[in-house]
Amino acid sequence: MDLSKLSPKQLLEIDACTRCGECLRFCPIYSQKGEEGINPRGKIQVMKKFIRGQYGLWAKLFGPKKLSEEDVKKFSEMVYHCTLCGECGLQCPVSIDSRSLWLGLKEVLVDLGHYPKNIGLMKNNVLSRYNISGEDNDLRVEWLEAMEGLPDHKYQKERAEVVYFIGCVAAYFPMAHKIPQSFVKILDRTGVDFTLLGGAEWCCGFPLIGGGFRKETQELIRHNIEGVKAKGAHSIIFSCPSCYHTWHENYHTDLKLFDSTQFILNLIREGKIQFEEKKIRVTYHDPCDLGRASGIYEAPRTILRSMPGVEFIELANHGERCKCCGGGGLLEMVDPELSAALAREKIKEIQATGAELVITSCQQCVRTILSTARRMKIPLKISYITEFVLKHMR
Amino acid sequence: MDKHTIFYAMFIPSMLLFFLGMWFRLSLYLRGTLEGAEEATQWEKLRILLSRGWRGFWKRPDWYIRILIMDVIFHRKLFGQSLYRWLAHTLLVFGFVATFIVDMIKGFTTGYLVEWSHSVPFFSFAHAFEKGGIRPFLDFFLEFFSFLILVGCVLAMIRRFFIRPDQLRTEEEDIVTLFFILYLVLSGFLIEGYRIAHPEVVANRVYMANFTPQSANNWVSFFGYFLSLFMKGITINPHFLWYAHVIPCLVWFVYIPHSKLLHIFTSSVTVIADRAKQKPHKRDR
Numbered sequence: 205m206d207l208s209k210l211s212p213k214q215l216l217e218i219d220a221c222t223r224c225g226e227c228l229r230f231c232p233i234y235s236q237k238g239e240e241g242i243n244p245r246g247k248i249q250v251m252k253k254f255i256r257g258q259y260g261l262w263a264k265l266f267g268p269k270k271l272s273e274e275d276v277k278k279f280s281e282m283v284y285h286c287t288l289c290g291e292c293g294l295q296c297p298v299s300i301d302s303r304s305l306w307l308g309l310k311e312v313l314v315d316l317g318h319y320p321k322n323i324g325l326m327k328n329n330v331l332s333r334y335n336i337s338g339e340d341n342d343l344r345v346e347w348l349e350a351m352e353g354l355p356d357h358k359y360q361k362e363r364a365e366v367v368y369f370i371g372c373v374a375a376y377f378p379m380a381h382k383i384p385q386s387f388v389k390i391l392d393r394t395g396v397d398f399t400l401l402g403g404a405e406w407c408c409g410f411p412l413i414g415g416g417f418r419k420e421t422q423e424l425i426r427h428n429i430e431g432v433k434a435k436g437a438h439s440i441i442f443s444c445p446s447c448y449h450t451w452h453e454n455y456h457t458d459l460k461l462f463d464s465t466q467f468i469l470n471l472i473r474e475g476k477i478q479f480e481e482k483k484i485r486v487t488y489h490d491p492c493d494l495g496r497a498s499g500i501y502e503a504p505r506t507i508l509r510s511m512p513g514v515e516f517i518e519l520a521n522h523g524e525r526c527k528c529c530g531g532g533g534l535l536e537m538v539d540p541e542l543s544a545a546l547a548r549e550k551i552k553e554i555q556a557t558g559a560e561l562v563i564t565s566c567q568q569c570v571r572t573i574l575s576t577a578r579r580m581k582i583p584l585k586i587s588y589i590t591e592f593v594l595k596h597m598r
Numbered sequence: 599m600d601k602h603t604i605f606y607a608m609f610i611p612s613m614l615l616f617f618l619g620m621w622f623r624l625s626l627y628l629r630g631t632l633e634g635a636e637e638a639t640q641w642e643k644l645r646i647l648l649s650r651g652w653r654g655f656w657k658r659p660d661w662y663i664r665i666l667i668m669d670v671i672f673h674r675k676l677f678g679q680s681l682y683r684w685l686a687h688t689l690l691v692f693g694f695v696a697t698f699i700v701d702m703i704k705g706f707t708t709g710y711l712v713e714w715s716h717s718v719p720f721f722s723f724a725h726a727f728e729k730g731g732i733r734p735f736l737d738f739f740l741e742f743f744s745f746l747i748l749v750g751c752v753l754a755m756i757r758r759f760f761i762r763p764d765q766l767r768t769e770e771e772d773i774v775t776l777f778f779i780l781y782l783v784l785s786g787f788l789i790e791g792y793r794i795a796h797p798e799v800v801a802n803r804v805y806m807a808n809f810t811p812q813s814a815n816n817w818v819s820f821f822g823y824f825l826s827l828f829m830k831g832i833t834i835n836p837h838f839l840w841y842a843h844v845i846p847c848l849v850w851f852v853y854i855p856h857s858k859l860l861h862i863f864t865s866s867v868t869v870i871a872d873r874a875k876q877k878p879h880k881r882d883r
Contacts, residue, residue: 207629208630208631209631210630211630211633212628212629212643212647213630213867215626216627216864216867217864217868219861220861220864220865220867221861222858222861222865223767223769223858224683224765224766225764225765225767226679228764228765245767255626261622295679297676297679298861298865298868299675299868299871299873300868301868301872
């Protein structure tokens with residue numbers, strides 16, 4: 205086992221876990237499965253056992269213990285059964301940065317060749333076609349075809365001040381097409397000098413990092429930064445929180461990064477967006493990658509509160525405590541049933557608020573919640589925040 | 599051989615083993631890759647990390663000290679999660695830290711400064727720490743802080759073995775750790791009780807120097823005094839009692855790097871590192 209996949213801090217964190225179990229109460233996977241082997245504490249303990257067997261005092265004296273295929277396979281299942289929601293780290297009394305640690309453990313597992321088959325297929329798609337769906341990357345802006353009144357440049361200008369980075373899910377999944385469609389309309393109507401990268405936009409690398417292939421993201425990062433710079437842009441806007449988070453954490457760039465909610469809020473403050481009064485009762489779901497991972501909680505709430513006629517109700521678990529919808533951490537690829545079970549919990553929580561509509565700022569959350577609600581034949585209405593803003597704009 | 603010599607003969611190798619164990623753990627962590635220094639050797643990584651820590655500390659020393667006190671020793675986060683756990687943990691941590699500090703003051707003043715005062719008159723103030731007015735207070739605080747450890751340990755045991763919250767999973771290591779602490783504290787108090795119950799032990803200087811006036815034992819060594827009430831009729835070899843306390847204490851030190859107790863150091867690092875990093879929520883404001 206190659207420990208160089210982890211940082212010194214992460215190796216120290218494995219020893220810092222006191223097995224207090226505080227994380228268990230908040231782990232969405234544990235709440236569904238109830239298995240010790242699949243919760244944050246269990247993962248750390250197994251890794252600790254592996255390290256001791258390979259590098260401990262006993263191993264120094266008598267040689268390292270061989271890792272059994274069975275044990276590593278089981279460990280791989282534990283590590284990949286995670287939404288990367290990061291709530292365990294937030295609640296950890298000794299503040300272990302668990303989200304980063306889980307990503308590090310995935311890198312260790314990739315190095316050992318133990319990762320789910322679907323993750324491998326996704327990796328091949330991203331590295332060969334530059335998107336998660338494996339389709340032609342020029343189809344990334346196919347959703348534009350359904351829009352009326354497109355300008356000649358089809359929002360793909362030679363140069364612009366701002367680049368709108370769409371992200372793979374919004375680009376390739378029809379259920380999420382309304383997100384970029386509504387956002388480009390907002391940008392257009394408010395006179396923002398923006399452009400899309402079109403087929404030159406490559407996957408941000410988040411799925412690779414989430415799958416344990418961090419090293420493979422370098423080419424994607426370099427290409428995307430060059431693409432944005434070639435447009436002469438100084439800022440990038442994201443409607444995908446995972447792309448936003450990945451750029452923040454892994455792209456070392458001087459470009460200004462905005463989540464769509466932050467950008468819309470600025471437009472509201474500048475008086476470029478004004479709303480009509482429409483009475484509606486809504487609630488808001490904090491996406492893990494926008495909330496806990498990126499710390500953006502207030503921007504979407506301020507937008508909703510600034511809309512006349514909108515009655516905003518918080519979910520029982522909101523903000524830092526917001527529960528994952530089940531769509532995070534590639535869980536859907538590994539265990540779709542478990543992902544749907546988490547979505548069902550989320551739907552129950554939404555229904556309990558009595559809201560007519562749930563709003564969120566993540567295309568993956570929209571997709572996960574909506575598809576589960578449809579399967580359950582629940583008439584749940586969900587809207588991405590840009591769609592909601594556009595509908596209410598004067 | 600006097601107890602000082604015997605103590606140091608055991609203490610020095612124990613400390614060596616402790617530091618060896620700590621280095622063993624540290625060298626394991628240094629196998630990890632340091633961002634921006636991917637090709638660095640273990641020693642280079644150590645140098646980089648120490649220099650980052652040193653520079654970081656001196657940028658805002660007051661902030662780091664505040665975090666050490668509030669978030670590490672007094673574990674502010676745990677306070678928000680469970681008052682019971684916080685109390686048990688804080689009594690243990692604060693008890694150990696405070697006992698260590700008072701013991702260091704006591705050892706340094708009576709062991710070194712008093713000795714040096716014979717040649718450097720400036721240090722003659724140290725006599726107040728040995729036989730003067732400060733001594734009873736030093737002894738009292740040592741007793742009091744050790745008592746806090748005992749209370750913290752008992753609270754932790756009640757939670758683990760009787761309250762048994764669902765989230766808790768007790769393993770061998772947890773049992774060993776808690777009983778080890780309980781044994782160390784209780785054996786210390788038992789020696790004290792025996793010394794108070796048997797004045798000849800002090801007169802014969804069986805233990806290291808003790809200058810607490812007999813009349814002050816009831817408040818200076820309040821728990822030892824309480825135990826002494828039950829020990830008057832009991833005769834045990836006082837040397838055996840001493841070894842039965844000191845040897846496990848030293849074994850405990852050697853055991854730290856290889857046990858759950860290592861989190862005393864590791865979780866201090868994780869907490870400080872967490873507070874020091876820029877929190878994402880700042881982006882929102």
